[in-house]
Amino acid sequence: MIDLRLLREDPDRVRASQRARGEDVALVDALLSADELRRSSGVRFDELRAEQKQLGKLIPKATPEERAELLKKAEQLKTDVKAADAAQDEADAEAKRLLLQLGNLVHEDVPVGGEEDFVVLETHGTIRDFGAEGFEPKDHLELGEALGAIDMERGAKVSGSRFYYLTGVGALLELALVNAAIAQATEAGFIPMLTPALVRPRAMEGTGFLGQAAENVYHLEKDDYYLVGTSEVPLAAYHMDEIVEADKLPLRYAGFSPCFRREAGTYGKDTRGIFRVHQFDKVEMFSYVDPADAEAEHRRLLEWEKQWLTGLELPFQVIDVATGDLGASASRKFDCEAWIPTQGKYRELTSASNCDSFQARRLSVRMREGKKVQPLATLNGTLCAVPRTIVALLENHQLPDGSVRVPEVLRPYLGGREVLEPVAK
Missing domain, CATH: 3.30.930.10 (Bira Bifunctional Protein; Domain 2)
Structure with a gap:
């Protein structure tokens, strides 16, 4: 597979490679979108986990009245973290699926064309x-x-x-x-x-x-x-x-x-x-x-x-x-x-x-x-x-x-x- 950083930094080069191979150029944009979703899903999961950990530290110190509210919030966070984790896994899998479909970047000196264009x-x-x-x-x-x-x-x-x-x-x-x-x-x-x-x-x-x-x-x-x-x-x-x-x-x-x-x-x-x-x-x-x-x-x-x-x-x-x-x-x-x-x-x-x-x-x-x-x-x-x-x-x-x-x-x-x-x- 190619380096995703290269895809982000120079997508036109990847599009040109796909075009030269006679492959689907739209795959590049689909992969860019999937990669963005993968990264944002990861950020969302990390934020929720950090909030969950912070909440876990507050509960033992809370008053009885505050603890009930915090426990309710913790239960909701648990659900949100689980959902974010699943979304992150799904986004990772989709990005990998698309990345595996993408061919290697062709060398700039390779002649463009089909079987007879060598x-x-x-x-x-x-x-x-x-x-x-x-x-x-x-x-x-x-x-x-x-x-x-x-x-x-x-x-x-x-x-x-x-x-x-x-x-x-x-x-x-x-x-x-x-x-x-x-x-x-x-x-x-x-x-x-x-x-x-x-x-x-x-x-x-x-x-x-x-x-x-x-x-x-x-x-x-x-x-x-x-x-x-x-x-x-x-x-x-x-x-x-x-x-x-x-x-x-x-x-x-x-x-x-x-x-x-x-x-x-x-x-x-x-x-x-x-x-x-x-x-x-x-x-x-x-x-x-x-x-x-x-x-x-x-x-x-x-x-x-x-x-x-x-x-x-x-x-x-x-x-x-x-x-x-x-x-x-x-x-x-x-x-x-x-x-x-x-x-x-x-x-x-x-x-x-x-x-x-x-x-x-x-x-x-x-x-x-x-x-x-x-x-x-x-x-x-x-x-x-x-x-x-x-x-x-x-x-x-x-x-x-x-x-x-x-x-x-x-x-x-x-x-x-x-x-x-x-x-x-």
């Missing part, structure tokens, strides 16, 4: 000219089936559409990617983490995934648990309700977990293969930093993602995501999109998001420097979303005979294999 910041690598090489590229599913690496048919039989099996060399390729990603993150100073896939509502709400993103979250109603769509959620909640000493920052974690997404609203989109699925594994970088260092850490996360994709020898571009596609928690987000030959376009493989103190305020994660205690900043960056990375690897490194060249960075994790060969049917 700005390309960099391009890396060379797109292969398959025509010049004399063959038509196959898509990842055709390649994966020939390699004995992907089984969509049995995935659908067992679990339904958008589920799959990684088999044989496909399973080995996932393990190689995960191990290589964790190795890179560990070398960069991240602490490896295996995180829970089920979280309580506060963890999911605290990271901002129960607002506009709620439709893509799986909820187990009987137990009131949520399946995470990214290990960002348990990593953000790891230090929930804690105070971290400033000299311990930055804290960096690399989480590996299964991820679950409903993919609501994507009917008919990316239905072939494993590019958009309901369950996948991912290595996620997560940082807790001093707010003053958040922008620099955001750039560092991006550099680690670029290092990873360069090591996989994939052509990719870096984009500055537009305001309408940020998600509630991020003030700014950079995506790395890899070239997918059979689609003839770049597609998202990684994201790096700066959430400033938005998540930390909701989860009560604070830093202490001397006597000062304040919310810290959180950032997250995908290092390897496994299925999409496999898609990009198979299509970009395919050879005319249907085999696939293995980038050097992965060979130590694949028993030295240089090429993945099709299996005999």
Whole structure:
């Protein structure tokens, strides 16, 4: 959530942020009114309690005639205090409800617009000219089936559409990617983490995934648990309700977990293969930093993602995501999109998001420097979303005979294999 003091001092900035996101600007004024009522309710309660305490001191000293009148007044004050307390709680709850609906303030440099209004910041690598090489590229599913690496048919039989099996060399390729990603993150100073896939509502709400993103979250109603769509959620909640000493920052974690997404609203989109699925594994970088260092850490996360994709020898571009596609928690987000030959376009493989103190305020994660205690900043960056990375690897490194060249960075994790060969049917 944002700082309410900022809302009071500069509501126009908050309105501009809402407008840029394509969200309801009227929410800002509703929240201002709710905040004013919350504060005035608190003042009213405090005044009545003070009067009640003062009256309590007078009663023992009063004459019998005065005491009867004071006791009558005390009874009325008791009723008034109770009502004021209830009004204060109601006002607090309404202000919190509205505050949780408000997205993070967007960074002033973020391009304004929707999904297609991003700005390309960099391009890396060379797109292969398959025509010049004399063959038509196959898509990842055709390649994966020939390699004995992907089984969509049995995935659908067992679990339904958008589920799959990684088999044989496909399973080995996932393990190689995960191990290589964790190795890179560990070398960069991240602490490896295996995180829970089920979280309580506060963890999911605290990271901002129960607002506009709620439709893509799986909820187990009987137990009131949520399946995470990214290990960002348990990593953000790891230090929930804690105070971290400033000299311990930055804290960096690399989480590996299964991820679950409903993919609501994507009917008919990316239905072939494993590019958009309901369950996948991912290595996620997560940082807790001093707010003053958040922008620099955001750039560092991006550099680690670029290092990873360069090591996989994939052509990719870096984009500055537009305001309408940020998600509630991020003030700014950079995506790395890899070239997918059979689609003839770049597609998202990684994201790096700066959430400033938005998540930390909701989860009560604070830093202490001397006597000062304040919310810290959180950032997250995908290092390897496994299925999409496999898609990009198979299509970009395919050879005319249907085999696939293995980038050097992965060979130590694949028993030295240089090429993945099709299996005999």
